[in-house]
Amino acid sequence: MHPQMSLLRDLQALDHYIDRLRRAVAELDSGEQLRATLERSRQRLEQVKARYQELHATATDQELRLQAFDERLRQTEADLYSGRIKNPRELQLLQEEIEQAKRMREEMDVEMLRIWEQMETMKHDIDEAERDLQHAERLYEAHVEDFRQRKAALESEIEYHLSERAELTTQIDPEVLARYEQLRQRLGGTAVAVVEQKACSVCHTLLTPYTLKRLQNEHTLITCESCGRLLYDPLLAQDETPSV
Numbered sequence: 001m002h003p004q005m006s007l008l009r010d011l012q013a014l015d016h017y018i019d020r021l022r023r024a025v026a027e028l029d030s031g032e033q034l035r036a037t038l039e040r041s042r043q044r045l046e047q048v049k050a051r052y053q054e055l056h057a058t059a060t061d062q063e064l065r066l067q068a069f070d071e072r073l074r075q076t077e078a079d080l081y082s083g084r085i086k087n088p089r090e091l092q093l094l095q096e097e098i099e100q101a102k103r104m105r106e107e108m109d110v111e112m113l114r115i116w117e118q119m120e121t122m123k124h125d126i127d128e129a130e131r132d133l134q135h136a137e138r139l140y141e142a143h144v145e146d147f148r149q150r151k152a153a154l155e156s157e158i159e160y161h162l163s164e165r166a167e168l169t170t171q172i173d174p175e176v177l178a179r180y181e182q183l184r185q186r187l188g189g190t191a192v193a194v195v196e197q198k199a200c201s202v203c204h205t206l207l208t209p210y211t212l213k214r215l216q217n218e219h220t221l222i223t224c225e226s227c228g229r230l231l232y233d234p235l236l237a238q239d240e241t242p243s244v
């Protein structure tokens with residue numbers, strides 16, 4: 001086994017840890033869903049407000065129409081009592097016209113009341129939509145703050161371990177390191193396998209006596225015949241450790 005396999009095993013453990021931290025950063029919920037909810041609340045408030053404005057304009061129009069109507073009615077009544085019209089048939093028609101106008105006036109009042117009621121209901125809708133929006137804003141802001149803190153904590157941890165890694169790699173032969181990096185990239189992040197009961201710890205293939213013998217006798221990088229990972233045998237490493 002290559003004398004630097006212990007260092008590679010340490011590097012592998014460190015890389016796995018950094019990979020996990022990076023995955024944790026990627027999996028953090030940035031609050032997209034809450035932001036969408038917030039956006040919907042905002043839109044709803046805008047819609048309710050726009051409807052209220054429309055109704056308000058309708059109410060203003062209706063009031064103007066009522067005023068004009070009342071004015072005409074007053075004039076017609078004044079005409080009726082002015083004594084100007086003498087013809088009984090004409091007078092009767094005018095009276096009928098006034099009666100009809102008064103019935104219409106009542107209907108207009110009912111319509112006006114209906115609009116005011118609708119406006120009251122809509123004011124409550126606006127209040128409710130505003131409360132919803134404030135609630136959604138608070139939730140989103142709290143979430144974003146939490147997300148930022150978690151992300152910053154993970155990132156500073158990653159940075160710390162990356163500097164640890166940089167230090168460790170200075171102790172490793174550049175060619176050995178290049179081989180490690182290459183394998184790690186090709187084999188899904190794991191370049192080193194441990195010999196466990198004469199088998200590869202990653203692909204679980206039983207190692208041949210020939211490979212085991214090479215591990216024991218050669219000081220080179222030996223790979224698993226099945227998955228191609230660099231083999232580290234803890235028993236051999238113990239032999240290498242000088243006794244204290």
Ligand SMILES: [Zn+2]
Pocket residue numbers: 193200201202203204205224225226227228229
């Ligand atoms: Zn293997």
